[in-house]
Amino acid sequence: MSYFLWIEDFENSVKTTASDVLSGIIEEPFDNDARKLKRKLKDQGIFLELTFQDGLSFIRDKDKLNQVDYIILDIDLKSHEGSIEDISPDVLQLLYEFQDYTPAEYESKNEDLFNKACTDLKEIAGFYLYTQLVLELGFPKTHILFCSLS
DSSP: OOOEEEEOOOSSOHHHHHHHHHTTTOOSOOOSOHHHHHHHHHTTTEEEEOSHHHHHHHHHOHHHHTTOSEEEEOSSOOSOSSOGGGOOHHHHHHHHHHSOOOOOSSHHHHHHHHHHHHHHHHHHHHHHHHHIIIIITOOOGGGEEEOOOO
């Protein structure tokens, strides 16, 4: 059995997106709740990560990545779930390096800068993961599929 990693933030209907991507592979009806779908798919050999942060954490864990044969990447991914306090040091470092995020002295201004940096990262998040997978981790590029539905 082949195992998949699917990194998707479901900006549209979870049920519709899952059906569009996985119909023909999995015949089971899909739930419209992303967390329930994640649990259900894991039992069928598909690891589902719902944010850039979670996807990055998964691929940087060699034990987890070694379980996966194929990867499906959404191109634009939200950076993380929750507030600024919930962001991982790895993603925060990427915001500093690639999105020119520099925290402001005032909390309200800092939140605006942070949100802008996350929005800018969103547009290239899938490409960043692809680069990490192929160039840094040696994952075969022929086993990666971009799938971004609008």
